[in-house]
Structure formats: structure tokens, C-alpha cells
Amino acid sequence: MKGLDTAARLFDQLATETADPPGVTRASFGSGEAIAHAMIVAEAKRIGLDYHHDAIGNLYVTLKGLNRESPCLMMGSHLDSVPHGGNFDGAAGVLAGLAILEALTDTPTPPFDITLMAIRAEEMIWFPEHYLGSRAAFGLLPADSGTRLKRSDTGMTLEQHMQEAGFKPELIAQHRPTLTASGIRCFLELHIEQGPVLAELDIPVGIVTAIRGNKRYRYCSISGQTTHAGGVPRRCRRDAVLAGAELIGTLETEWIKLESTGKDLVLTVGEFFTDQNHHGITKVPGHVSFTLDFRSADSATLQAFDEQLIDTAKRISEERQVNVELGNSTHAADAPMDPELIQELTDAANRCNIPIHHMASGGGHDSAVFASQGIPTAMLFVRNYHGSHNPDERMDRPDFETACHVMLEWIRRYIEVRS
Numbered sequence: 043m044k045g046l047d048t049a050a051r052l053f054d055q056l057a058t059e060t061a062d063p064p065g066v067t068r069a070s071f072g073s074g075e076a077i078a079h080a081m082i083v084a085e086a087k088r089i090g091l092d093y094h095h096d097a098i099g100n101l102y103v104t105l106k107g108l109n110r111e112s113p114c115l116m117m118g119s120h121l122d123s124v125p126h127g128g129n130f131d132g133a134a135g136v137l138a139g140l141a142i143l144e145a146l147t148d149t150p151t152p153p154f155d156i157t158l159m160a161i162r163a164e165e166m167i168w169f170p171e172h173y174l175g176s177r178a179a180f181g182l183l184p185a186d187s188g189t190r191l192k193r194s195d196t197g198m199t200l201e202q203h204m205q206e207a208g209f210k211p212e213l214i215a216q217h218r219p220t221l222t223a224s225g226i227r228c229f230l231e232l233h234i235e236q237g238p239v240l241a242e243l244d245i246p247v248g249i250v251t252a253i254r255g256n257k258r259y260r261y262c263s264i265s266g267q268t269t270h271a272g273g274v275p276r277r278c279r280r281d282a283v284l285a286g287a288e289l290i291g292t293l294e295t296e297w298i299k300l301e302s303t304g305k306d307l308v309l310t311v312g313e314f315f316t317d318q319n320h321h322g323i324t325k326v327p328g329h330v331s332f333t334l335d336f337r338s339a340d341s342a343t344l345q346a347f348d349e350q351l352i353d354t355a356k357r358i359s360e361e362r363q364v365n366v367e368l369g370n371s372t373h374a375a376d377a378p379m380d381p382e383l384i385q386e387l388t389d390a391a392n393r394c395n396i397p398i399h400h401m402a403s404g405g406g407h408d409s410a411v412f413a414s415q416g417i418p419t420a421m422l423f424v425r426n427y428h429g430s431h432n433p434d435e436r437m438d439r440p441d442f443e444t445a446c447h448v449m450l451e452w453i454r455r456y457i458e459v460r461s
Contacts, residue, residue: 043450044148045141046443052081052137057129065126065433069195070163070174071099071203078121078133082140082160089144096220097210098178101160105143107152113227115152115456117142117449118159120175120408124167125195128234128435134424135232136160138446145450153461154227156453161408168193169200170260172374176408180415181219188214228383228419229412230452232445234437235423236405236430245399246441247448248423249387253403253410254306254337255344255376261331261369264289266362268320268328282330285362286314290332292354296347305343308404310335334368339376339402377410383420390452396444405430422448 059081060066060074068074079101086093092104104114119135139158146156162175169191177183184190188201188211196203201211213220235241240248266280290311297309314332321327334351338344355366384400391398403421413419424445428434 045144049137049141068123070122070168099162099209103158107154112154114155120161120164130437138232176411179221181217185215223415231409234426240425250421253377256337259334266364377413380418
């Protein structure tokens with residue numbers, strides 16, 4: 043398939059030019075993300091495709107159709123990464139879309155535009171806001187996002203970073219969209235799987251049925267009393283760490299109970315720490331900070347677990363005489379994928395004699411934003427070894443190419459049926 047060699051070359055180029063050992067770093071609105079966008083622009087020029095950035099910084103590469111006024115078929119993903127992350131998270135979807143567009147240049151002009159969107163700022167680790175680039179494109183970010191959100195490594199605001207990159211953050215405050223649902227007939231995102239399921243099943247490609255919603259508490263803390271480790275009996279202690287351990291243990295017990303009844307949920311405590319400048323081996327810890335992230339494909343389960351968290355925090359505060367502060371939270375709703383597109387992708391894989399597996403996505407993706415706007419949306423997963431958000435990510439080239447063949451087969455049939 044034409045375009046696959048281009049994708050392979052660009053994967054290598056990305057790994058080299060955005061290297062930050064032991065992995066890669068492409069910070070949102072940073073130099074690594076800018077390098078990645080410039081690479082895609084250079085290839086668009088070489089292939090002869092239209093391209094432009096919107097005022098927010100998202101990049102669009104288009105194979106022009108016969109009817110430029112007709113809604114476009116859109117593919118895409120993001121090009122930023124977590125610090126010292128893997129090379130394929132996000133980038134696989136962008137390079138797959140570019141490969142598809144290059145392959146289609148050898149076919150008759152499509153009846154409508156086919157557009158690849160390289161989305162800014164998907165990784166929430168840089169700015170504490172879900173799906174920043176795609177939500178900005180639809181005019182969905184809170185008006186104060188430009189001045190309120192600060193990047194985790196620089197402390198500079200989103201507005202400052204966007205201005206530095208030559209974009210227009212004032213459009214965020216004005217809620218001015220650069221994309222509309224009426225202009226997009228459907229959206230497809232290819233992404234590496236971020237867990238072990240496809241590898242365990244020995245299947246190269248997955249079709250996503252839904253994206254889990256999530257609730258995130260970034261600034262949790264428990265305050266008790268710092269005192270002597272040897273002189274204070276248990277009954278007199280207000281130990282923040284033991285209170286935190288009870289809270290987390292209780293939540294895990296509830297998680298296990300939900301799993302046993304067939305409910306979908308995952309829970310992560312990504313940070314749990316005391317301040318070493320104030321605590322030590324001979325002190326009862328009086329303060330602990332931590333984060334909570336829980337996700338479910340079922341909004342009722344997510345809400346019930348959140349209520350369980352709040353009730354548990356209140357009980358532990360009273361029983362252990364500590365102050366549990368959960369702080370502000372962010373919420374992303376679950377996003378079912380389009381049943382018709384799921385079936386069409388399944389049929390395309392069957393025609394290509396490619397085994398597939400239907401599965402929910404545990405990670406959040408920009409596809410959730412498109413689905414929330416009523417745009418028919420689908421996702422393909424590519425088998426990935428060693429997890430994600432780490433430098434050991436491994437997506438084998440044959441698996442990537444297999445997924446691209448499914449995409450191309452689906453697009454060709456989509457055009458045939460709808461032209």
C-alpha cells in the first residue's frame with residue numbers, strides 16, 4: 043500500500059527528532075509537538091495535499107473532493123506525548139491518516155474532502171483540561187481556559203504558549219468554533235491499545251465500542267497531626283498516611299465488588315506522597331497528598347463510585363479525626379462509538395481476512411469529543427506491547443500496516459456506497 047513507507051520513515055524521524063531519553067517528549071504547544079506538526083506539513087507539501095492550521099493550532103491535511111461544500115470524512119489523532127513517553131501514542135493515528143491520504147492520491151478523486159486532523163494538546167499531563175485541542179476546535183473550552191490553565195513544566199499559561207506559537211487564544215474566550223458537526227460526516231481515529239488485551243489474545247486490531255468516561259481528582263490531601271513516632275500510642279494518633287491507606291483500601295474493595303457483578307471500572311492512585319522536608323522515619327505523618335483517577339464506560343457506575351468516595355472520605359475524617367480534602371475534580375463523559383461504523387469496520391476487516399476484537403477503550407481520546415457533538419465516530423486499536431505512556435511502548439510495523447489496510451478498505455467502501 044502506497045504511504046506505508048512514508049509512515050515508517052516518519053516514525054523513525056519522530057523518534058530521533060523528539061528524543062528525550064529514555065523515550066520521547068512532545069509537550070503540548072512545545073517544541074516537540076511543533077516539530078511533529080512541521081514534519082506532517084512537509085509531507086503534505088510533498089504529496090500535493092492541501093493543509094492549514096486553525097487559529098487554535100490544530101493541523102488539517104486534505105485530499106480535495108469533487109464537492110468541496112459537502113461534509114468531509116475526517117481522520118485524526120494527536121501528536122503530543124507525555125514526558126519521556128512512547129513514540130506511537132497519538133502519532134500512530136496521524137501517520138495512519140497520512141498514509142491513507144497518500145494511498146488515495148492514486149485513485150479517482152473522492153466525491154467529498156477527506157481530511158486528516160493532527161490535534162493539539164490531547165495529553166492532559168501538560169494542561170489540566172480534557173481534550174484541549176479538539177474541544178477548543180468546537181468552541182467548547184471554558185472561557186477562562188487561556189489564562190487559568192498553566193503548563194506543568196513551565197508554569198506559563200495556555201494563552202502565553204499559544205501566543206508564542208503564533209496562534210489566537212482569544213478565540214477560546216469567545217467560544218468561536220473552527221469546526222462544526224455539520225461539516226463532518228464521520229470521524230475515525232486509529233490509536234495504539236494502551237493495555238495488554240490484544241497482545242494477550244494474539245489479535246492485531248481492535249474495534250472500539252466505547253470510550254470510558256472518567257473522574258479525576260488531582261489535588262487530594264489528608265491533614266492530621268505530625269507527632270513523635272515512638273511516644274504516641276495508636277489511639278491518640280491522627281495519622282494522615284494510615285487514613286489515606288484506609289481510604290484507598292476501601293475504594294479498592296468497592297472496585298472488586300463492582301467487578302464481581304460485571305460492572306466496568308478502573309481505579310488508579312497515580313501519586314501518593316508526604317513532604318520529605320517535614321516528615322521522616324521518626325515522625326507520625328500529619329499530611330499526605332495524592333491523586334485519584336477512576337473510569338467507567340457506564341456513567342451510572344462512575345457516579346455511584348464518586349458518591350462512594352465522598353461518603354468514605356467523610357467517614358474517615360470523622361473516625362480518624364483528620365481532614366480529607368478531595369479538591370476540585372474534572373469529568374469526561376463516556377462516549378459510545380457509532381454502531382453503524384463499528385459494523386462497517388468489522389465488515390472491512392472480514393473482507394481483508396483480518397481478525398479483530400471488539401473492546402472498550404480505557405484511555406480517553408479525542409474521538410470522545412467528536413462523538414459528543416453527534417458526529418458518527420469510530421476507533422481502531424493497534425496491538426501494542428509493554429503498555430503506554432512509557433518509553434517501552436512497542437507497536438510492530440506489520441500490525442500498524444494491517445490496521446491501515448482495514449482503514450483503507452473501509453474508506454473505499456464508504457465512498458462507493460455514498461457516492
